[in-house]
Amino acid sequence: MLICLPVLAASFCPGLKSNRPLDRYHKLEGFTGFNNENMCEADIPGKAWAGAGPGVRCLELRFLRHNLRGGVMMKHTLSVLVENNPGVLARVAGLFSRRGFNIDSLAVGRTENPRVSRMTIVVEGDDFTLEQVNKQLHKLVDVIKISDLTKDAYVDRELVMIKVFAEPSSRAEIMQLVDIFRARIVDVGPKTLTIEVTGNSGKIDAFELSLRPFGIKELVRTGKIAMLRGYKNSIKGNNHKEEDVS
Amino acid sequence: MRAFGEGAGCPDWGNRAVEITVAEALVRCLEQEGVEIVFGIPGGAILPVYDALRHSSIRHILVRHEQAAAHAADGYARVTGKVGVCVATSGPGATNLVTGIANAYMDSVPMIIITGQVATSLVGTDAFQEVDITGITLPITKHNFLVKDPAALPVIVKKAFIIASTGRPGPVLIDIPKDIAETRIKFKYPKTVELPGYKPTYRGHPSMVQQAARMIMESERPVIYAGGGVRIANAAPELLQLAETISAPVTHTLMGLGCFPGNHPLFLGMLGLHGTRYANQAVTECDCLIAVGARFDDRVVSKVSGFAPTAKIIHIDIDPAEIGKNVRTHLPIVGDVKNVLGAILPLLKKKENAAWVARVQQLKKDYALRYKREGMLKPQYVLEKLNEFKDDDAIVVTDVGQHQMWAAQYMRFKEPRSFLSSGGLGAMGFCLPAALGAKLGAPDRTVIVVIGDGGIQMNMQELGTAAEHKLPLKIIILNNQRLGMVRQLQEFYCDKRYFAVDFHFDLDFAALARLYGMEGYTVKTEEQLLEILPRALSSPEGVIVNCIVDREENVLPMVLSGSPINEAID
Secondary structure (H helix, E strand, O other), X not given: OOXXXXXXXXXXXXXXXXXXXXXXXXXXXXXXXXXXXXXXXXXXXXXXXXXXXXXXXXXXXXXXXXXXXXXXXXXXXXXXXEEOOOOHHHHHHXXXXXXXXXXXXXXXXXXXXXXXXXXXEXXXXXXXXXXXXXXXXXXXXXXXXXXXXXXXXXXXXEEEEEEEEOOHHHHHHHHHHHHHOOOEEEEEOOOEEEEEEEEOHHHHHHHHHHHHHHOEEEEEEOOOEEEEOXXXXXXXXOOOOOOOOO | OOOOOOOOOOOHHHHOOEEEEHHHHHHHHHHHOOOOEEEEOOOHHHHHHHHHHOOOOOEEEEOOOHHHXXXXXXXXXXXXXXXXXXXXXXXXXXXXXXXXXXXXHHOOXXXXXXXXXOOOOOOOOOOOOOOOHHHHXXXXXXXXXXXXXXXXXXXXXXXXXXXXXXXXXXXXXXXXXXXXXXXXXXEOOOOOOOOOOOOOOOOOOHHHHHHHHHHHHHOOOEEEEEOHHHHHOOOHHHHHHHHHHHOOOEEEOOOOOOOOOOOOOOEEEEOOOOOOHHHHHHHHHOOEEEEEOOOOOHHHHOOHHHOOOOOEEEEEEOOHHHOOOOOOOOEEEEOOHHHHHHHHHHHOOOOOOHHHHHHHHHHHHHOOOOOOOOOOOOHHHHHHHHHHHOOOOOEEEEOOOHHHHHHHHHOOOOOOOOEEOOOOOOOOOOHHHHHHHHHHHOOOOOEEEEEEHHHHOOOOOHHHHHHHOOOOOEXXXXXXXXXXXXXXXXXXXXXXXXXOOEOOOOOOHHHHHHHOOOEEEEEOOHHHHHHHHHHHHHOOOOEEEEEEOOXXXXXXXXXXXXXXXXXXXX
8 A cells, every 4th residue: 555645835834935034945965056045935946846736746956944943844754663553544644634744755565574564754844843753653552663764875766657648749759758767658548658667756756847748647656665775674773662661 | 572561460260261252351351450440321332341241340330421431530540540441332422432531631641441333344334323433532542442353352451451551641442343342252361462662661761860960969949840740650759859859849730739748848839821920930040940740731831932941951751752842851851750750869969059949938928829808708718718628638629710720729738649630631521520530439538529610510410420329529619600711811812801601590509419419508708618618528428518709800820821931910
């Protein structure tokens, strides 16, 4: 089972919509396109995509944004091991909505142990929010362990299927793009091609962007799943759950 | 990993594998957990459980409304420290419990709630009296279970009791479909169960403990801020020892009342919105605030930036999620309050803080609680006198509203578990049923109900339960014929535009008392009060004393919303 919730692009920070002094947004590593000293919310490049249709998310340009508390807003990928009990998804999802945490995406599936499932949750927030997310998740009895992968090197993947309009005149060009992105065509219709592609968010965003001129009929995207690089398990340490009770 | 409950010493007879129904198994489980009383109301879906309960040694108290069952189990648990148990049927029975469950959750009360559910074949079909109670109670229980596998019931009950009573306690709900309850299983009550995701921290981190001791010894103006965690952890003796060793004045939350002797020179009374001005001032001036089993509730903190601005805050709590949630903490210690205080105490040396203690004593003199004794009978006077006349070990149960705050301000307690009140949820209607549970939990102690005329009418039907079981409750009604606290809020926040706060019907509560076979008195003056009160408290019967008090009286001091706690209206 894979579940993906659409992003609510920074909509919880209404106070930032003004032309505040621009120190609120700091450029992050790797991105060089925007240097506007007066950048405000509407100028975040991703924002332009927010209205582009269902499933289309803000581009993950790595800006450091500050929330009203002054904390730095960051995206975190949490790997959460849960007991595979009925209702566990409702417990986790309910916790996020009830405590006002923002889920970017949530993917659930069972692990090598059928009694245990892993949830990969992408959540945006400052350090304070992340601490609360972590602690509140820990309070759920079904939650076994939590690990914030963002602190380490990790591999993350999403899967997307895109049904794109493909008139005979444009097919060749689309298939070229499919090649470049190492995507695959999984269905051919009289007027459309259905393409699957896996990769990290950046690659998928870029692929989607390049198909957009042809007209995207339908798009479905999974939540992110992730794993630590190297020998280490994604779940390590035991955070607050350190002591046995007798 | 050691499993839970090892060596709990369960009697052997229950562990022979015999074939009985799930309902019977449930009752056996409750017996093995030492449950003596359950509160509830039967109904269609819970019939099998009641059928099994008939043959049990467990006493069932038939209340008049399910909400009262939950509150009564809550009151019972608060007084005894044991797990309270309540039972209701599916649908409306279960939804009626909801307020009581939320109340127990907010105040961290260990409770097991058992609800019937429609048969598994009907679940999800909007069947008669079907409601998704595990869904509804998801945010207000520590955990809940829907029993789908009959054989799993004993394990679920064991888990439920462990989760409810350990770590930060809370309510746990078990929902049992009717057909499951009738299924026969081989019964064996497990001695241990595995809960891989549940490992509360009991011992404080040694380096944190050492740092805390250093911070405490370095402080010149320490204040201890004690909450309900002290009661839950039975840490009152350690708290007293800490306060006396470092000469730190002790302020408490509503839940913490009784955890520190009220007649002690270091006792500061309650802090926060309606706290004493000297407690709030002391917190504002202190250089080290030791929060013990308290959670910096918004009713305590008010304006965050104005709360203890000069203090280093040490926060001791068993729930890591409470640390840093509302207020920045300089030193967090996650662990059981009793254990952590026990670890800190040997590291401390006696110190006097003479200047600080003198300053606090001066504050207590300057900012003493006061009210004008003129005109009509004053509610504060009633409570002062009640405090004077009551037994030392009496249990006072309050409802929610003005009378609750006055009781917290004017009444003094020596022991924890002597003052019960709905704190976090602030649920009117809590008092009367909780008092039932308290009296059943502590039959030898006087149980005094301090309640408003609004609150008593929210669960008044329980007078019938009290009468039936001959529970002599001493009910003191502070009757102002209105919802006094709401009126006060309208005075301050709505510019005195009073609306929907007056009861335009003068109910004769003394006559009502006689209907239920209790003694009933009406008191309008101080002289009458002084005559009636001792008589009411010493009578073996249940009593209602209907005190007609000043309708315009406000709870003061009062910190207005958005102000720091040291800027109160007095």
